[in-house]
Amino acid sequence: MSETAWNAVDGAGFELFFDYPDEAAFASTVAGLVVDRVASRLGARDHTLWGAAAEDEASKRLSWVSLPTTSRPLVAEVTALRAELAAAGLTKVVLCGMGGSSLAPEVICGAAGVELGVLDSSDPDFVRQALEDRLGATVVVVSSKSGGTVETDSQRRAFEKAFTDAGIDPAERIVVVTDPGSPLEESARGAGYRVFLADPAVGGRYSALTAFGLVPSGLAGADIGALLDEAEAIRPVLESDSVDNPGLRLGSLLGIANLAGVDKLVLANAGAPFAGFGDWAEQLIAESTGKDGRGILPVVVDALGSPNFSTSTSTSDEVLALFGTAGGSSGKVFSSLHPASGFGLSVDAALGAQMLLWEHATVVAGRVIGINPFDQPDVESAKAASRELLDGGGSAPTPVFVDGPVTVYASPGWLPEGTSTVADAVTALLLQLDDATGYVAVQAYLDRHRDAALAGARDALAVRTGRPVTFGWGPRFLHSTGQYHKGGPATGVYLQVTGQPVADLAVPDRPFTFHEFLTAQAVGDGQVLADKGRPVLRLHVNAPSDLAAVREVLA
Numbered sequence: 001m002s003e004t005a006w007n008a009v010d011g012a013g014f015e016l017f018f019d020y021p022d023e024a025a026f027a028s029t030v031a032g033l034v035v036d037r038v039a040s041r042l043g044a045r046d047h048t049l050w051g052a053a054a055e056d057e058a059s060k061r062l063s064w065v066s067l068p069t070t071s072r073p074l075v076a077e078v079t080a081l082r083a084e085l086a087a088a089g090l091t092k093v094v095l096c097g098m099g100g101s102s103l104a105p106e107v108i109c110g111a112a113g114v115e116l117g118v119l120d121s122s123d124p125d126f127v128r129q130a131l132e133d134r135l136g137a138t139v140v141v142v143s144s145k146s147g148g149t150v151e152t153d154s155q156r157r158a159f160e161k162a163f164t165d166a167g168i169d170p171a172e173r174i175v176v177v178t179d180p181g182s183p184l185e186e187s188a189r190g191a192g193y194r195v196f197l198a199d200p201a202v203g204g205r206y207s208a209l210t211a212f213g214l215v216p217s218g219l220a221g222a223d224i225g226a227l228l229d230e231a232e233a234i235r236p237v238l239e240s241d242s243v244d245n246p247g248l249r250l251g252s253l254l255g256i257a258n259l260a261g262v263d264k265l266v267l268a269n270a271g272a273p274f275a276g277f278g279d280w281a282e283q284l285i286a287e288s289t290g291k292d293g294r295g296i297l298p299v300v301v302d303a304l305g306s307p308n309f310s311t312s313t314s315t316s317d318e319v320l321a322l323f324g325t326a327g328g329s330s331g332k333v334f335s336s337l338h339p340a341s342g343f344g345l346s347v348d349a350a351l352g353a354q355m356l357l358w359e360h361a362t363v364v365a366g367r368v369i370g371i372n373p374f375d376q377p378d379v380e381s382a383k384a385a386s387r388e389l390l391d392g393g394g395s396a397p398t399p400v401f402v403d404g405p406v407t408v409y410a411s412p413g414w415l416p417e418g419t420s421t422v423a424d425a426v427t428a429l430l431l432q433l434d435d436a437t438g439y440v441a442v443q444a445y446l447d448r449h450r451d452a453a454l455a456g457a458r459d460a461l462a463v464r465t466g467r468p469v470t471f472g473w474g475p476r477f478l479h480s481t482g483q484y485h486k487g488g489p490a491t492g493v494y495l496q497v498t499g500q501p502v503a504d505l506a507v508p509d510r511p512f513t514f515h516e517f518l519t520a521q522a523v524g525d526g527q528v529l530a531d532k533g534r535p536v537l538r539l540h541v542n543a544p545s546d547l548a549a550v551r552e553v554l555a
């Protein structure tokens with residue numbers, strides 16, 4: 001079955017396939033959702049759709065369904081502020097934020113072709129680079145729903161100091177987006193910053209169309225009114241109790257695939273309008289579904305030829321999703337990628353509509369799978385472990401061996417005694433993979449711009465293992481697939497890469513530096529994974545230039 005469930009207008013969209021051609025199961029799942037009036041109840045914010053245990057959380061998390069309407073007043077406010085800032089010569093926008101507070105603006109600005117600097121790291125070299133680039137023309141948006149995320153707080157402190165050191169009043173340059181009553185709101189008001197309050201009845205990963213998505217994107221020059229129009233256009237379709245509803249169909253496909261053990265979702269980009277969409281969807285899906293030993297693992301690949309995406313080498317536990325642009329009315333550029341026997345779904349719609357569609361589909365999949373799509377029970381555990389390390393608690397890890405410029409650490413119980421080379425340690429880690437269900441997660445706590453070449457290890461390891469491989473930049477992935485790795489099925493093996501920076505950087509008025517914080521995040525998350533019995537290998541390089549040695553082993 002291949003279908004076009006809903007055609008909007010503009011010929012940009014996605015296709016999704018999976019190799020579990022049980023049309024009867026699919027049809028009866030969709031029909032069941034229609035009988036239960038799931039779509040209209042979702043539109044009416046019915047918090048009982050995910051079972052009794054989820055009711056409390058869901059009752060506080062459903063306002064995203066009506067954001068295309070309720071966010072409308074922001075458009076004029078943001079447009080006016082952009083004009084005011086431009087008049088003052090402030091043309092560069094940098095966003096400080098993690099997870100749901102940064103991934104949507106990144107994709108919205110990417111689609112609009114406007115520049116937005118995204119600082120979503122605690123790597124000192126990365127942070128320093130953001131501070132040094134055109135500071136005189138920079139306005140900084142500090143976005144945190146909770147107001148308590150340590151990465152974002154540290155980034156804000158670093159920018160405040162940089163502005164002050166340059167003789168610039170931070171109050172002229174810092175714009176805060178947060179929830180009402182957060183500690184960030186209080187400190188920002190005290191400091192005289194401009195503050196945009198977001199809707200607190202929307203969770204971070206569903207906040208694309210709130211102030212979190214719209215303020216930085218609008219200030220950077222994206223047409224946020226059009227984005228809301230796109231979402232508004234698909235809303236009635238998504239809230240209709242119909243077997244043609246693409247939200248129900250996509251959610252059902254993801255849900256029944258998952259129940260059948262097809263639990264990895266490979267997200268590929270075919271064109272510029274959706275650059276970054278995979279990373280946004282990754283966080284939405286991984287945090288919403290990866291818990292209670294279940295979930296969908298998003299695997300973001302950056303090329304259509306990636307081994308996890310290619311129809312000849314993808315694995316039977318993968319659903320393939322492709323985002324791209326249609327070649328005008330002549331058909332989609334990617335139509336040749338249909339697997340012969342699988343079945344799929346195709347939705348043509350613009351970015352705003354796609355965001356709302358995937359949010360609907362994710363919560364529908366949550367209902368089919370039987371999980372609460374609104375909590376993230378395992379994100380906190382890594383934060384607590386890194387806090388303990390920074391507070392001087394916990395024990396500093398002991399290396400297993402040193403191989404040239406690489407110091408090697410391993411969780412207990414799997415690395416053969418006497419292993420003495422990085423190559424042998426990596427081989428031993430990969431031997432821990434289950435052939436039918438396993439996956440490799442590469443987690444690089446480095447500078448994602450400077451060290452971008454390391455991401456090539458993803459495809460190389462996918463070829464070498466014949467299994468799905470994810471690649472995440474720390475600490476960014478901790479707010480995305482991090483939930484799945486700790487809360488989802490225990491099928492992953494974990495390869496962490498850390499390193500000494502060119503130079504460390506103090507976090508102003510905090511008792512730790514950026515590098516100490518980043519290291520504590522890696523060690524803390526590794527510890528939580530190890531405590532769950534998962535194999536974790538950490539390769540620590542002496543200097544950025546020594547990364548070549550790691551790349552060679554992983555190539």
Ligand SMILES: O=P(O)(O)OC[C@H]1O[C@H](O)[C@H](O)[C@@H](O)[C@@H]1O
Nearest residue numbers: 099100101144145146149204479
């Ligand atoms: O916006 P913040 O409160 O700073 O949170 C940033 C991110 O933190 C955690 O990882 C949550 O699980 C995410 O859903 C959230 O988007």
